[in-house]
Amino acid sequence: MYARNALTIGNFFVAVSSTLVSYTLLSYLSTFISSGDLGVAIASGGVLSVVAFLFMPRLVARHGPQQLALFMTVIEIIMLFAAAVAPRTLASAALIIFVLALQPVVFYQLDLLLEATVSNENTTGRVRTFFLTGGNVGSLVAPLIIGTLLSGGEYYTFVFAAAGAALMPFIVLLALRRLPQGETQGPSPVRDTLRRIARDRDLAAVTVGHFILYAFYIWAPLYVPVYLHAELHIPWATLGWMFSIMLLPYLVIEYPAGWVADRILGDKEMMLAGFVIAGGALAAVGLLTKATALWLILAVLVSTRVGAAFVESMTEGHFFRRVSEKDIVSVSVFRGVWPLADALAPLAGGAILAFGSYQSFFFLTGGFVLVTGVISTLLVRDFR
Numbered sequence: 001m002y003a004r005n006a007l008t009i010g011n012f013f014v015a016v017s018s019t020l021v022s023y024t025l026l027s028y029l030s031t032f033i034s035s036g037d038l039g040v041a042i043a044s045g046g047v048l049s050v051v052a053f054l055f056m057p058r059l060v061a062r063h064g065p066q067q068l069a070l071f072m073t074v075i076e077i078i079m080l081f082a083a084a085v086a087p088r089t090l091a092s093a094a095l096i097i098f099v100l101a102l103q104p105v106v107f108y109q110l111d112l113l114l115e116a117t118v119s120n121e122n123t124t125g126r127v128r129t130f131f132l133t134g135g136n137v138g139s140l141v142a143p144l145i146i147g148t149l150l151s152g153g154e155y156y157t158f159v160f161a162a163a164g165a166a167l168m169p170f171i172v173l174l175a176l177r178r179l180p181q182g183e184t185q186g187p188s189p190v191r192d193t194l195r196r197i198a199r200d201r202d203l204a205a206v207t208v209g210h211f212i213l214y215a216f217y218i219w220a221p222l223y224v225p226v227y228l229h230a231e232l233h234i235p236w237a238t239l240g241w242m243f244s245i246m247l248l249p250y251l252v253i254e255y256p257a258g259w260v261a262d263r264i265l266g267d268k269e270m271m272l273a274g275f276v277i278a279g280g281a282l283a284a285v286g287l288l289t290k291a292t293a294l295w296l297i298l299a300v301l302v303s304t305r306v307g308a309a310f311v312e313s314m315t316e317g318h319f320f321r322r323v324s325e326k327d328i329v330s331v332s333v334f335r336g337v338w339p340l341a342d343a344l345a346p347l348a349g350g351a352i353l354a355f356g357s358y359q360s361f362f363f364l365t366g367g368f369v370l371v372t373g374v375i376s377t378l379l380v381r382d383f384r
Contacts, residue, residue, distance in 0.1 A: 003117050003179045004127065007110055008134035013170040014110075015138030016145070017076070018103050019221075020163040021096060023146060023243065026226045028096075028156040032088045039350020042222070045097040046342025052105050053336040060112065069109035070174050072102050073167050080164030087157045096160065104338035111331055113179050115320060128316045129258030136250035136309075138166075143247070147240015154236075203322060205379035207334055209271065210315045212373045213308065214341035216278055219349055219365045220304055224285060227358050228297070232290050242294070246301040253309040258317055271314035272377040278307025279370025286362030311373070318380065 029038055059068060079099050083092040114131050149158040198204055225243070228234045234242075261267050281303035288297055323330045352361045 002177065004114070004131070006173045006177070006179065007114050007117075008131050010170045010173045011110065011131055011135040012138040013166050013168075013173075014073075014103075014106065015135035016142045017080075017163040017166040019139045019142035020146060020159050020166065021080075021099060022221045023143060023225050024150075024156055024159050025096060025100070026222045027154070027229060028159075029093055030226065030230070031154070031156075033093060039346040039353075041093065041097060042100070042218075042346040043343050043350075045101040046339045046344070046346070048098065048101040049104055049339030050336065050343055052101070053108070053332055053339060056105065056108060056332050060109070065109035065112040066174060066179050069106055069113070070171060072106050072109075073171055073174075076102050076106070077164045077167050077171070080160050080167075084157045084161040084164070092160075099163075100342065101339065104335060104342070107338070108332060108335040111320075111335055115323075115331070116179075126255070126258050128320055129255040129313050132312065132316065133251060133255050136247065136254060140244050140247045140251060143240045143243035145240075146243075147237050150236035151240075201379055202381040203319070203330075205376050206315055206318045206322075207337060209275075209311065209373060209376040209380070210319070210334060211337035211341055212275070212369055212376060213311050213315060214338045215345040215348075215365075216282065216304075216308060216311075216369050217338075218341055218345035219361075219369075220282060220308075222346070223349060223358070223361065224301070224304075227285070227362075228288075231358060232288065232292075232297075234294075234297075238294070242298050242301065245298060246305055249302060249306040249309045250312075253306065254313040257310060257313040261314060261317055267314040267318040268377060268380050270310045271318070271380065272374060274307045274310025274312075274314065275373025275377060276307065276370055278304055278311060279366045279368070279373060281307060281366070282369055283363050283366025285366070286359040 025042070026038065029041060033041060076099050079095040083095040083099075086092045110131075114127070117127070145162055146159060149155065149162065225239060228239060229236065257270055261270065281300055284300050285304070288300065319334050323334075349361060349365070352364055356364075
């Protein structure tokens with residue numbers, strides 16, 4: 001029980017840090033990097049992370065996920081404080097993008113540690129959504145911090161310093177006690193695992209669905225804040241509380257959804273509904289203008305996260321019902337879609353904005369999430 005609680009509390013602090021960075025990253029970089037280079041700059045972090053994931057199974061087998069999580073988080077803290085010391089420089093941009101690259105790698109270690117605590121797969125949905133709830137609370141708190149820190153001006157240095165400080169309690173939690181790590185299989189070549197997943201329609205479908213979710217997690221947190229702030233001129237003090245309310249669905253929906261999936265309904269139906277809501281609402285952001293009432297903007301923002309909360313809880317629960325912590329390569333491939341989305345989604349976003357407007361960006365990305373999400377969900381094999 002200590003291990004699950006420590007990981008869930010730790011996930012809270014990790015989420016505070018990552019949300020502080022992701023929600024302000026594009027606005028920060030746009031102050032000194034041209035719009036044409038933004039997508040490439042952010043995508044470079046995803047490429048670095050994809051490369052790191054190729055080596056992760058062997059590193060985990062050799063050093064263990066707890067030690068790797070501690071080491072990488074210390075590196076993140078150092079880079080965040082270094083970026084805060086040298087604001088609006090290419091060096092600070094490189095450091096923040098490197099932090100972005102490390103985030104999915106750290107989360108992969110937490111996946112393995114959490115899965116080692118699960119002995120009954122009928123509880124997977126509840127265990128994972130309880131863990132996700134810790135992160136969701138952190139994601140809800142972070143925008144309030146952003147609104148407070150940036151209310152007097154765009155002092156992004158304070159945001160990065162706060163992101164580094166938020167990771168310190170996580171270090172303490174992981175260092176206090178050795179957590180269960182389970183028995184891991186010898187890492188098979190990644191290509192063999194990819195071949196196995198490709199031949200398993202269910203695993204392939206849920207992995208693709210998870211990739212689509214993480215593409216959404218690039219397009220929504222990066223481009224919605226800069227659109228609302230730079231184009232619709234909504235101040236950060238207002239956006240802070242709006243984004244906190246926007247993230248409430250994760251807190252309200254995910255754990256009950258995991259319980260329902262374990263006991264009553266299964267994963268497929270809620271995953272399908274989630275993609276329809278998330279994609280449709282992301283497309284609707286393109287309809288928002290300066291004349292749109294704040295309550296309507298907020299309603300659209302909340303709807304994006306209602307859909308994403310259903311998708312996240314269902315894809316996480318469904319995949320980890322099929323694998324254990326022993327299968328470190330399969331978990332690496334599944335979690336590796338996060339950096340793959342980090343590499344591809346910003347390039348797609350940059351290409352759309354290079355030839356179109358923010359309106360066309362949201363219509364196209366929202367439509368992609370809806371259509372491809374529905375197709376991948378229909379290929380998932382439900383457990384009930």
